[in-house]
Amino acid sequence: MPDQSHVGRRYTAPGQRIAPESALATARAIAGDGEVREPGAVPPTFAAVYCLGPTLAQLFSDSEVGIDLAGLIHGEQSFEWPEPVHPGDVIDATAEITSVDTRRGMTFVRLAMEATRPADNAVVCRATSLMIVRAPA
């Protein structure tokens, strides 16, 4: 189970390419049966793919932290997009565990992420996530 000794642990995922077909697949999934509203654009929440996905995957497979995926709940999410991301961009993503608190049998893990585009040194996304880990039944 995560505990306070894990605060400050960092995960880095450099070189995340914004594949146009992947951005479009996400836009289509969001649109459902409807039309994609901006077909050539990267949906804002595609940050889930270039920033959260590759860093959280490392957290979830970090055996020293030991998060049980079966008891995992995504509690809260925030995104800031200082600069738009475009298809073909290459992004470096990092995540850091900023706090771990345990109450009522649940562990609250907060993370802060940042995604940068080395080509122009732009920060393209800042994010925070709250992951709630329920104790095994």
Place this chain on the structure above:
Amino acid sequence: MTAPAASEVAVGDSVAPLSRRVTQEQINAYADASGDHNPIHLDPDFARSVGLSGTIAHGLLEMGILAEAIASWAGGNANLLSLSCRFSKPLLPGDTIICTGTVISVDDSGVASLEVGATSDRGDRVLTNGRATVRLSR
């Protein structure tokens, strides 16, 4: 697409509500697109084994629909500067999500802050404590 003009946006203005029925096929498509194949979204038996009534939509899929609602009002994705929310209740396949937003302030630099959120057609408040900021045109 252009953003609404700062001079024409007032506190209390509302975003046109966006309603969208979310199907299991759509959840499957989002899992493939996002790479999040957690079985609570895909496998009803597994979802029940962890205490849910069945599969649930990805919170980030719901947030993507909310982002679309706000970005449509804002004149495009590039004008959506930030979005945050709490995933309070699960959205189930077959539910319709209804996304809303209301302007709560407009600052001197032409950035509007909105209170945003989403409910389901079964009456659950699925996305709560939501905030968005939008760049308006001058």
